[in-house]
Structure formats: structure tokens, C-alpha cells
Amino acid sequence: MVPLFHASLAELTPGIKAYIIARIARFWNTVLPASTVAVSIEMVLADDKGNAIHAIIPKEAMHHLRGKFAEGEVYKIVRFQVYDRKTSYKCVPGHNVLYFSSSTEFQKIITCGCWDKFPRYCFNFATINEIRARNEREPVLTDAVGLLTTIAPVTRVFVPSRGEDVDERDIYVTLSRISFWENHIHRLDVDALLAMELKPVLAITATTVREYLGKKTLWTTSGILVYVDLDIPQTRDLKEMYKDDKVGVQLHTAEEVDSCHGSTQADQDVAIDRLFYFTPNELRGQRFRVEARVIEVDTTNGWYYECCNKDCNLKAHEEKGGFRCTDHDSRFVMRLSLIIKDVTGSIQVTVFGNLAENLIGVQLTNTMVYGYFVKACKDDLSSSLKGKEPVGVDKQSNPIPITSSNAKYIPVIPPKLAAKLAETHLSPGSPRMPPESSAEDSPAKRIKHSHR
Template sequence: MNSSHKLLNQLTVGFDSKKIKVRVTRMWDAINTNTGDVFALEMVLLDENDNHMVAIVPKNLVQRFRPQLLEGDVYILEKFRVTPRKQSWNVVHNEHNIYFTYTTLVKKLDGRMSSIKFHKFEFIYFNDLSSQCQVFTFLSDVVGRLSKVGAIYEVSKSNGTVKKRDIAITNKSGESINVTLWGTTSNQFDDETILVSDQPLVLVISSVTVKQFRGSYYLSSTTATRVYMNLNISKVADYLNCIDSTASQTIEVLHPQKTQEAIQQLMFKNRKLLSEIYKIMAGVETEELVYTSKVTILKVDFNSQLYYKACPKCQRKVTLEGSNFVCNAWNQNVEYPKLRYMLKVLASDATGSAWFVIFDQEAERIIEHKLSFVLEEFNKEGFSNEIVSSILNKITWKPFVFQIKLNNYNLELVIDLQ
């Protein structure tokens, strides 16, 4: 170790001008779940002696330091403040936190040859979870084989809707525990990997809370939660080595209970013909209404854009202002916009026809291909590409029961119910 560098366990409360050499092993936006506001950028730092500590970039400095920091890279940091850890929601067991200030200096190093590990977790055994139930001083890290996985769906909360996914992991003894992944954490799964994998999938899930429902414990994600699949660490290797590769490792696919129970009712709830919907539209100004309608897709609009760039938080379209993408809903710059399907189709029933806009997950479900694959083919030759044309034309002349959102004279498909 360079004597000019301090180790994390040598830091004391106060302003420190000494340098530390650390790897950023995890990084996340600390979000107020009630308002959706980002109030800090937080990360886990790890040094060459395997000490780790949370570092916090306060809200007023996030835009300044975010471009300088990347998860997995090694940095020299100096001129920061060391404070006592928070009273609750701590990600690692350390009595101190690092706070970035206006004077903090960040210098990136070549981390490929560094002796600092890429990951460190504080795993808790399943039989010790009860001691952490409703205790929020420190969050928990867990590891287990993925045994159940559900689809992403939306649930209503007091401040709007939020995405949710239910999964289950199993330990070496065959004990399982359910895990609820909320918000953007639900998107950290690679569904394609799950479907095509020919080996067991071991998950590392960081920074969860332990809760209890009807006598059973379950885990719930936080804004700091990260989900890793078959991560290259010894703990995961131990799991993979003890799993019988000849035994069935089938992952049970769960369906949201609410959708499963209500699907037949939804198919006939507010069922309208297109001619009836047009009459309703004539009297609608800003009111938003939802109906179901059985229609046949006649054609895909090949003149419309197949996708749009969206804010990962609210899924709304971002605009390019200068060299930055901006989410007007959040009034924030978006460093990495998400590409979302925006498929425009002409559909009809016996009484008329209408253009529908189908977004993201529903478009993917109908097309049966991820947007990344379609765009890769599209970029070769555009809509003249035989693969793209065949994929999109495959959905024509097929009947669907659509749940339709009527909003400001637009028809937006909410969910394909058939």
C-alpha cells in the first residue's frame, strides 16, 4: 500500500485531505419513494484491504460528480468529509460514511490490474432473517438459487403506480424465501437469460429489508438493491458446485395473482364496439377512460417510428436539448435514456377501424421479440429487411382483446388480454 493513501478503516470523523484508493463496487440513486425525487447519489467503496464504506454525493453536487464516477472503476479520492453513519438504512457495517464536498477531488485509475476486488457483500443466512425483521438499521445481502420468477406488473399506491416483480430464491438446504422487487429493481432481471439458461441461476441480492406477512418472512428491495446473476464470486461458486447438475432446476413462472384472478372479468369489463368508442370520443376533452374491445389488427404503420427514447424512471419521452437528454416530467437530465417500443397499428371490428399505439411490454408481448433484436435487424435495411417485415406482419389479421385507454382523442393499448 502506498503510504500516502489511507485505508478506509483509518478514517476518522471530520474533513480529511488524505487520499484514499478505492473501487466503486455499487452505485445507486437514493430516492424519496413518496415523491420520486433523487436526494443523493450513493455508492459502496472498497479498498485493497477489503474494507468497505458508503460514500454519499449530496443532491446539490450530483450533476457535478455523476459524470466522473462509474461503477466498477478504481479512483483516488481526496478532500472529503467523514461523518458518523446514518441511523437507519445502512448498506454496509461501518460506523462512518464519506460525504463529497465542493472541494472533493476524483482521479480515475486503471482498475484492471488493481488488487481491489470488484465485489463484497455481507450475506445473512435464511435462518437468521427473523432477527432482521422490521429492523432497518442495516440492510441485508442474500444469496440463493432462483426458483420462482414472476412477470413485472404495476400496483397502485397513494402517489401513483409502481412496478413490482415477485420471485423466490432457495438456499443449499432447499429452504425458499420470497423476494419482492420494486420499481427499477424489477428490471434488473434478464428474462432472456432465464429462458435460455441450461444451468442453475444463483442470485446475489443486496440491500434488502426483511418483513413478515401472515407468519412468513419475505424480502423487499430498496433503492440500493442490486440483483446479480451467477456473479463471479466464491459464494456463488460454492452454490453452483453443490447443486446437482443432473437434477431438474426448473424455474417456476409465477403470474401476478390479481391479473390471474381478474383476467376473465377484464376481458368483458366495459366492452365496447369501435363505433361506440368513437361516439364517446366525440364528447371527451381531457377525461381518461378505459374500455375493452375485440379487434383484428389489419396492418402495421411502417411510416411511424418503431420506438422512442424514454426516461427510465417515468417511461415518458425525453427531449434532446443541446447535448443532453432531458425528462420534462422530472426536470432532470437523463444520462442513459431507455428505448421503448411505440408500435402504431390499424385495427378493426365489424363497426369500424382505428389506429392504436402499443407501447413497450405489450408490444414486445404481441411481437414476441425484444426491441433490441428488432432494431438490430431494422438498422441493416430498415422496414425492407425481410426479418423485420415478417416479424411485424405476423401480428396482422389476428384477433385480440385489447384494454384501451382513451385519452385526449388517442387510443392507447394498455394490455393485450388474449
């Protein structure tokens, strides 16, 4: 019998005669694009020293070893080979990769007084700056963690390398866009995620960083695994950071997603004083992140606008003080004009649509109560939004009906929710302003031009 010694994962080198004791942090079937057949089983192992390594069971050994190990268990593993692999698509940093064969043995450790030293999960989460600096040639796959905010519908996307359309679904976690491709889409339990009362934190493994039209996006690989609200420090930190976000995950159309979310390419932290002195040319096409407090709500021009429900280009006609499309129904879009302030100064910003709804935790379509509206021709609603008096209800909390066909109307907001806006902070992790919120490209301006 060949004498073996116990080696840590960091001590493994090609040709070594040793055994290891490690926990299987995760494993998955590797399936190539345009195929449904696994070509290997791959896994991440972690030992009691905090080391991790990528291990592979090739196709010829899969039927011998399948079912002889389980995720989360600790094993003594004997008879394997160590290779120095400098190629890409590794799940953990480091040159060495383990290869198992039909001779490999997994001996489960039943009792062990030091189980807690073996990490249950092993991730290499990338920061937003690291994602910006990476590309598809990165040798190590990218793990990401973030608060799930938006799920887009499945769409058909043409893939030039394959000459065909494939299914693809985008999701958005804080500051990152992740594209799930065909065989990976089933990893998302969309119904369960949408049914959750609060946004969950997702830990997502083994993605590649791609760039398209200047935007960085994470693409799934066959190593993709999705963990929901894991009990890890990153989850607890994100839950604490977004503890005031009481809105669940949103399901948006592709158009809404594009208008509400940007890329990770050009988010710049700036102070308000610096932002104020940028010229329009310097601002065009750029994205900024500001940490500030909402100090005032300007409702001089109301807090919503009406547009065509189909986003068509037909001329609208004036009706009851507003404009209506001749062929389609109209819809309301929330528009909040806010005065925000940091230590350098204050500035007026406008937040549109779903971003505005998420900011105050109220969906505009849900605030319309049985066709009732509130007359608001010249009323200043700032004090109401700051909690002094509920918006859209009388002193007995009853909705106020339409009283004049010539008045300007706003939808009713339920009591107690209106006061949330004044307490809201815009932090580096908060929803960001869409590019079209600039003065020249805002939805309001586009609507105004279309009415001429």
C-alpha cells in the same frame, strides 16, 4: 496546500485530513418512493485491506461529479467529509459514512501492482437464520444470494401509506422470497432469465426484511442491484450444491407460487424419527426440512390427479373413470408419493405439482405426447422410475396409445428421464413440501370432497 496522508477506510473518522485509495464496488441512484428523480448517488467503496464504507454524493453535487467515476475502477479520492451516521439504510456495517461534494476529486489509478487486493465486489450476504432474526428496523440493508427458482407475474398491490396501488413482482431464490417494487422491477431481465437453460445464481443487494402474516420477505430499495452468475465463491458453492438440477427458471402464476413456496419463518431441521411422532396439532401450520434419500416410489394410486383448470367450485361429474368439471377443461397435476429414509428411519411423503416436476426434472405438460397415454390400472411403476424400464414407452421406445376407455391413464414420460427420481436427494436446499401436502389438506382430499 493542506498536507494529507493515506488512510485506510477503517481509519477514517470525522474531521480527518486524509486521502483514500479504493475501488468503487458498486454505485446507484437513490430514488424515493412515488418519485422518478434521484436525490443522491450512493456507492460502496472497498480498499486493499478488505474494508468497505458507504459513500454518498448529495443532490447538489451530482451534476459536478456524475461521469467522473466508473464502477470497478480504483481511485485516489481527495476532499471529502466523514460523518458518524447511526441511522438505518446503510449498505455496509459501521458508523461512518463518506460525503462527497463538488470539490471532491476522483484520480483514477492507471497502473497498480496490487489491484487484486482491492475486492471487485463487496457484499454482506445474510444467512437464512440472520434473515429470520431481522426486521425492517435493521440499520444495515440485507444482501442476499441464492439460486433463482421461480418468477411470479407483476401484480397490483395496495400500499396504505400511499393510498394507491403499485406494481410488484415476486421472485424466489433458495429459501427466500424477494419482492421487487415499481421502479425496481426493471432491474430484472425476465426474458433473459427465463431463456437460460439452467437456473442462475443471483446476488441481490440492499433489501429490507419485512414481515407479513408471519412470513419474512425481502423488499427491494433504490439501492437494489441484481448480479447474475457472478464469479464469486458463493456462486460456485450454490452451483455445486444444485448441479443435479437441470430445470430452468419457472414462471408461475401467483396462486402457483403461493402453493409451491413458503416463507423463511419456520423451517425447522428435523430427523424423520422425530417427525413421525408429531401429532396432527403439532404439525399444523409448521414447516420442516429433512435431509433424506428417496428409497421407493409408491404408485399404487398413480402419480397424477386431474382437477379443474380454473380451480372453480362447481360440481364435477364422473367421466371415463375420472371426474370432469361441467364448465371448464381439466388439467393434470403431478403427485409423487415417495418413501424417504435418513439415519433415524423412513417415512412416506407426497410431493405435488411444480415441486414434483422440479424434483425429477420433467414438466407434466411436456410429457403428454400427441394425445398418447399409458394404461396403468394395476401396474407397479416403481421399478420403471428406478431405471429398470422406461415409463410410458414400449421396448422400442414407442408411445403406447389408449386401449380402453375404462382404464386409468398416466401421461408418457420420455425415456431416460424416468430413472432420475431414484437418484434424487432431498437436502436442506432442495424444493420443500407445500403446506397442503398434509393428510387433511392435500389437493387430493380437497378434490375428493368437492366431488361429493
